[in-house]
Amino acid sequence: MTALPSQPSATKLGLVIDLDICVGCHACVVNCKEWNTGGHGAALSDQDPYGEHVSGAWLNRIHTFEIVPDGGELVGEAGEARIVHFPKSCLHCEEAPCVTVCPTGASYKRAEDGIVLVEEDKCIGCGLCAWACPYGAREMDLAAGVMKKCTLCIDRIYNQSFEEEDRVPACVRTCPANARHFGDLGDPGSQVSKMVAARGGIDLMPEQGTAPVNKYLPPRPRTTLAAHAPAGPAAGEDTGGATGFLAWIDTMLEKI
Amino acid sequence: MHPALSIIVFTTSSGLGYGLAFFLGFGVLDPAAPATKAAYVVALGLISAGLLASTLHLGNPQRAWRALSQWRSSWLSREGVLAIATFVPLCLSAWATLFESRHSWPAGLAGSLGCAATVYCTAMIYASLRTVEAWHSPLTPAAFLAFAAAGGAVLATFFAALGAGDTGPLAALALGLLVVAWATKLVWRRRLGALTSASTPETATGLGALGRVRLLERPHGTENYLTREMGFRIARKHARKLVAIAFGLGGGVPIVLLAASALFAAEGGLGWPVFTFLALLAYAGGLLVERWLFFAEARHSVMNYYGG
Numbered sequence: 001m002t003a004l005p006s007q008p009s010a011t012k013l014g015l016v017i018d019l020d021i022c023v024g025c026h027a028c029v030v031n032c033k034e035w036n037t038g039g040h041g042a043a044l045s046d047q048d049p050y051g052e053h054v055s056g057a058w059l060n061r062i063h064t065f066e067i068v069p070d071g072g073e074l075v076g077e078a079g080e081a082r083i084v085h086f087p088k089s090c091l092h093c094e095e096a097p098c099v100t101v102c103p104t105g106a107s108y109k110r111a112e113d114g115i116v117l118v119e120e121d122k123c124i125g126c127g128l129c130a131w132a133c134p135y136g137a138r139e140m141d142l143a144a145g146v147m148k149k150c151t152l153c154i155d156r157i158y159n160q161s162f163e164e165e166d167r168v169p170a171c172v173r174t175c176p177a178n179a180r181h182f183g184d185l186g187d188p189g190s191q192v193s194k195m196v197a198a199r200g201g202i203d204l205m206p207e208q209g210t211a212p213v214n215k216y217l218p219p220r221p222r223t224t225l226a227a228h229a230p231a232g233p234a235a236g237e238d239t240g241g242a243t244g245f246l247a248w249i250d251t252m253l254e255k256i
Numbered sequence: 257m258h259p260a261l262s263i264i265v266f267t268t269s270s271g272l273g274y275g276l277a278f279f280l281g282f283g284v285l286d287p288a289a290p291a292t293k294a295a296y297v298v299a300l301g302l303i304s305a306g307l308l309a310s311t312l313h314l315g316n317p318q319r320a321w322r323a324l325s326q327w328r329s330s331w332l333s334r335e336g337v338l339a340i341a342t343f344v345p346l347c348l349s350a351w352a353t354l355f356e357s358r359h360s361w362p363a364g365l366a367g368s369l370g371c372a373a374t375v376y377c378t379a380m381i382y383a384s385l386r387t388v389e390a391w392h393s394p395l396t397p398a399a400f401l402a403f404a405a406a407g408g409a410v411l412a413t414f415f416a417a418l419g420a421g422d423t424g425p426l427a428a429l430a431l432g433l434l435v436v437a438w439a440t441k442l443v444w445r446r447r448l449g450a451l452t453s454a455s456t457p458e459t460a461t462g463l464g465a466l467g468r469v470r471l472l473e474r475p476h477g478t479e480n481y482l483t484r485e486m487g488f489r490i491a492r493k494h495a496r497k498l499v500a501i502a503f504g505l506g507g508g509v510p511i512v513l514l515a516a517s518a519l520f521a522a523e524g525g526l527g528w529p530v531f532t533f534l535a536l537l538a539y540a541g542g543l544l545v546e547r548w549l550f551f552a553e554a555r556h557s558v559m560n561y562y563g564g
Contacts, residue, residue: 003329019463029475053478061475063561065457069467083472086461088561097386103323103333122322125315128332130485131257134387134455136558139481145315202462205557207454208386216462 004099005111012114012186013152014092014213015172016195020220021179024062024085028171028180032060032089032150035170039155041120045143057139059150060089060171080222087180089171090137090150091204091212092116098129098138098149106147114186114213115154120146134208157182185213257388258485259551266310267378268547270339271400272540273302274371275408277346281368283359284412284426287352291420295412296350303346307339331384335377342370375404382550389451390554395444402437403543409433410510410536417517417528427518427532431511434539438507441546445499453555460560471563487564491552498549506542510535 046056069079106122123146153169183192201215285292326333345366352360379400409430458464513535521527
């Protein structure tokens, strides 16, 4: 059914992504593709994979942005230049517009944990859900003709045959910088909810009214190098305590 | 947005067909005339061709029947349901005219209602998307309905000129609807021109508090499904010229041709059919350009992540 759950789910599984930590290594992108091409549903196909115009379906992509503070035209001209690596996958929105536009019932949001999924056997590949998503979280698999999206690794997180630490999405498990966190954002006491509260987690495009579950932690305010530098060039070289021969050398060298 | 040929053909062709069927439902043409029978065949043909074209862009068209199931939430599903339901009164009405040479008012009016509702649903598929601000307005269904009505009236005038009825009143109706349709489109374009996007790279990344946000690197060096589907730019580059072509060919030319026939052509002569047919061709051509622009010019919010 493409209606959203009548009541918002109590459990809201999702990701918290720390933009202060992400180094833009794309390991999560690669592991996402690797896990999901052999997991839930049809393989994630590539077109012209060894050619010049290679492209394919990816469920997680990293964009890189530069930020120009007020007063500058170019990065670094004024204020602090910032480069922010920005991982982006499905935000598992509470008001998911991709679900309600689906004509076939293939798209749905689970009432028990809020995960947004596509039942590929019902998908006709019309592409309307990708148009309805403001974030570009859905990509058509051109080989299978069905819509692909992040499943929050539903085939990992509930998998009892996995070790406890492996029961997280592939992107979270693989992140070498620990920039990605998985948990229940519906529970205010969960680790991810505490991080969001402490760091002022943000919603992407709140004006679209999608109420995303995934949150992004903004980069921490920078402390400048100048703030850590000592007061003067020779401030650490106080020779006031020198006596005798060393004091004489100090005085002589000052005079040269 | 990527202007898929199948969708442009679908909305244009089915719009013209539903427009003609709408007026046929009101019995504006003589049901005994052969030209009226031809008009029914053309209307049903245009609608069917449009609906078939719409399935061409599907990844799995063999499952298209599933699209009839989610009418409670999806405008696309509602359109599918109404399109099929409307065929029932339209076919009954066509039967009455084709084989019994009479106009069936119950079937005709039910068909007209279905035609209007189906075109409205088609437009709402686009108007309901918040991600494409150019479309997200009640002016979008207004323009779709007005274009379908104007096209239907021009078609009806053409069949009247072929001997199915009185051309004068229908030509006047077509002229009026052409003015209304292109005026609606003008208002639609004014709104588009004045639009300031609510979604920006700053809101898309949530980093606006730090400064102005600019894309440094895309996720991949090559194009992907999203940039191909939603990052179309050619139309925005040539928008002014294309708008002039659409308004001139689809509005100016048919208005002049219809007015010329009303003023100079003799009733029952060759002038009326030739002029109205040329008006029809010009209108269809202008509408294809307009519909192409409707898609190609529209900006999708995802492009905030792709620097477009």
